[in-house]
Amino acid sequence: KQEVTQIPAALSVPEGENLVLNCSFTDSAIYNLQWFRQDPGKGLTSLLLIQSSQREQTSGRLNASLDKSSGRSTLYIAASQPGDSATYLCAVSSTGNQFYFGTGTSLTVIP
Amino acid sequence: DVKVTQSSRYLVKRTGEKVFLECVQDMDHENMFWYRQDPGLGLRLIYFSYDVKMKEKGDIPEGYSVSREKKERFSLILESASTNQTSMYLCASSIYLNSPLHFGNGTRLTVT
Numbered sequence: 576k577q578e579v580t581q582i583p584a585a586l587s588v589p590e591g592e593n594l595v596l597n598c599s600f601t602d603s604a605i606y607n608l609q610w611f612r613q614d615p616g617k618g619l620t621s622l623l624l625i626q627s628s629q630r631e632q633t634s635g636r637l638n639a640s641l642d643k644s645s646g647r648s649t650l651y652i653a654a655s656q657p658g659d660s661a662t663y664l665c666a667v668s669s670t671g672n673q674f675y676f677g678t679g680t681s682l683t684v685i686p
Numbered sequence: 687d688v689k690v691t692q693s694s695r696y697l698v699k700r701t702g703e704k705v706f707l708e709c710v711q712d713m714d715h716e717n718m719f720w721y722r723q724d725p726g727l728g729l730r731l732i733y734f735s736y737d738v739k740m741k742e743k744g745d746i747p748e749g750y751s752v753s754r755e756k757k758e759r760f761s762l763i764l765e766s767a768s769t770n771q772t773s774m775y776l777c778a779s780s781i782y783l784n785s786p787l788h789f790g791n792g793t794r795l796t797v798t
Contacts, residue, residue, distance in 0.1 A: 606784045618776055618789035668784050673744060676729040
C-alpha cells in the first residue's frame with residue numbers, strides 16, 4: 576500500500592519569503608500526484624496535478640516538481656503572502672482507483 | 687467550475703442513529719468518493735463509485751454503506767452511528783480515474 580509523508584508538519588515564514596513543501600511516497604509506480612490546499616474547517620482545493628510522465632507543473636506563484644525514481648515531490652511557493660496560510664496536502668494515485676494522502680503541512684505566513 | 691455540494695456542514699447525532707450524508711456534483715463526473723479526515727491520520731477512503739449503482743470499498747468501509755442511484759448523487763450511510771465515527775467527512779468527484787479530484791466543503795459529524 577502506498578504511504579505518503581509530508582515533512583514538516585508545520586512551517587512558519589515571514590511574508591515575502593520563498594518556501595518549499597515536501598512530499599515523499601513509498602511506491603514509485605504512480606499515475607499522478609496532486610497538491611491541495613485546505614483552509615480551516617473547509618474542503619480541499621486542487622492546486623496542481625502532475626502526471627507521472629511530467630517533471631513539473633506551474634500555476635502562478637506555485638511550482639510543483641515530481642521525481643518518481645526517488646519518490647519525492649516538492650511544492651515551491653514564491654513570494655509568500657498571508658493569504659497563503661493554510662494546510663497543504665499531497666495525494667498520490669498509484670492504482671488508478673484512489674488517491675493516498677499525506678497528513679499535510681500547516682503553513683503560516685507572518686505579515 | 688466544478689461544484690461539489692454536501693448537504694450539511696455540521697451534524698450532531700446520537701449513538702445508534704442511522705445517518706445519511708448527501709453529496710451532489712454538477713459536472714457529470716463518473717467517479718465519486720467519500721473520505722473521512724481525522725487529525726494525525728489524514729484522509730482515508732471509505733467508498734468510491736465509478737458509475738451509477740457501482741461501488742467499491744476503500745480502506746475503511748466498516749460501519750458504512752453507500753448509495754448511488756443517480757450519477758450526480760452519492761450518499762454515505764452510517765447504519766448505526768458510533769462515537770468513533772465522529773469526524774470530518776469529505777465528498778469528492780472526478781471525471782475519469784486519475785483525473786483531478788474536486789472536493790465539497792465537508793460535513794463535520796459529531797456522534798454523542
